[in-house]
Amino acid sequence: MGKKEQFIDNTSEWSPREISRRDRLAKDIRVNWQLYAMFVIPVVYYVIFRYIPMFGNILAFRKYNPGGSIFGSGPLTLKYFKQFITAKPFWQAFSNTLILNGLYLLFRFPLTLIFALLINEIRNLHWKKFVQTVSYLPHFISMVIVCGMIKEVLSTKGPVNEVISMLGGEKISFISMAEWFRTIFVASGIWQSLGWGTILYLAAMSGINPSLYEAATVDGASHFQQVIHVTIPCILPTIATLLILDIGGLVGSGGAFEKVYLLYSPMTYETSDIVSTYVFRMGVESGSVNFASAVGLFEGLINLILLTAANFVSRKVAKTSLW
Numbered sequence: 112m113g114k115k116e117q118f119i120d121n122t123s124e125w126s127p128r129e130i131s132r133r134d135r136l137a138k139d140i141r142v143n144w145q146l147y148a149m150f151v152i153p154v155v156y157y158v159i160f161r162y163i164p165m166f167g168n169i170l171a172f173r174k175y176n177p178g179g180s181i182f183g184s185g186p187l188t189l190k191y192f193k194q195f196i197t198a199k200p201f202w203q204a205f206s207n208t209l210i211l212n213g214l215y216l217l218f219r220f221p222l223t224l225i226f227a228l229l230i231n232e233i234r235n236l237h238w239k240k241f242v243q244t245v246s247y248l249p250h251f252i253s254m255v256i257v258c259g260m261i262k263e264v265l266s267t268k269g270p271v272n273e274v275i276s277m278l279g280g281e282k283i284s285f286i287s288m289a290e291w292f293r294t295i296f297v298a299s300g301i302w303q304s305l306g307w308g309t310i311l312y313l314a315a316m317s318g319i320n321p322s323l324y325e326a327a328t329v330d331g332a333s334h335f336q337q338v339i340h341v342t343i344p345c346i347l348p349t350i351a352t353l354l355i356l357d358i359g360g361l362v363g364s365g366g367a368f369e370k371v372y373l374l375y376s377p378m379t380y381e382t383s384d385i386v387s388t389y390v391f392r393m394g395v396e397s398g399s400v401n402f403a404s405a406v407g408l409f410e411g412l413i414n415l416i417l418l419t420a421a422n423f424v425s426r427k428v429a430k431t432s433l434w
Contacts, residue, residue, distance in 0.1 A: 170401050203380075208387075212362070219297075223304075227313055228338055230309060243309075246307075249302055257303060293382055315345070316342060358421035359417050361414075368391070393406070
């Protein structure tokens with residue numbers, strides 16, 4: 112009896128709205144339990160590999176001794192932040208990261224949108240599926256294989272240099288020349304991600320009301336004018352969201368670390384060394400765990416600032432934002 116009274120007392124504190132929400136959630140879980148079960152996997156992944164490792168950021172402020180506590184020892188200090196701020200290699204890596212990601216965004220973002228618009232205009236369903244399949248395939252190729260292909264194609268005995276030689280030019284050692292690294296990085300990245308990046312745009316375009324195109328046709332709008340005045344405005348929220356996410360990752364490694372690590376060499380550090388490869392060398396190869404943790408934390412803070420700024424501007428200008 113006492114337990115029953117206690118139960119009644121607890122539930123009596125809930126507002127009708129809270130009780131209604133709990134009932135709807137419980138009912139939704141019972142009906143769609145398969146979807147919630149699938150949701151558990153990514154949640155566990157992010158908790159284990161994204162959130163728990165955040166505790167390691169304490170090493171940016173405390174000294175780490177091999178064999179000691181994984182959270183370091185001694186008092187909190189900003190010593191390691193001062194070290195990398197005054198280190199010339201860090202600022203070179205930081206500028207390279209901005210330049211590489213900035214150039215990649217500058218070319219990839221508009222090209223992806225244009226390619227999605229072109230695919231959307233294909234009326235033959237079989238041809239449309241063929242184009243989509245061919246353009247998606249590079250995304251599924253392992254980065255190790257992609258970098259191997261790049262090295263083979265651009266080697267002194269590769270097809271590119273053979274063509275240059277046939278035209279009377281001198282062979283170029285593309286991979287070992289710093290001035291060519293950015294071109295190789297951006298061009299190969301566009302080839303690999305162009306088709307895959309159109310998925311969200313095409314999904315947004317499929318939700319556009321056909322009556323809008325019919326009304327534009329009645330008003331005498333050409334095909335190009337329909338794209339400019341109907342298609343693009345309707346998918347503007349998707350464009351803004353993807354642009355915000357891309358800007359928020361300008362300083363981050365994203366998928367750049369694997370490609371840069373597999374393609375760069377000491378001869379190309381001038382233009383190829385980025386923050387993530389710099390952190391890897393300092394933390395893993397040199398054993399400066401505290402120094403690498405400080406740099407990694409700084410990188411994360413810069414990304415957070417860029418993401419917040421891009422979201423604010425998008426909310427003011429395009430009237431759409433992530434939050």
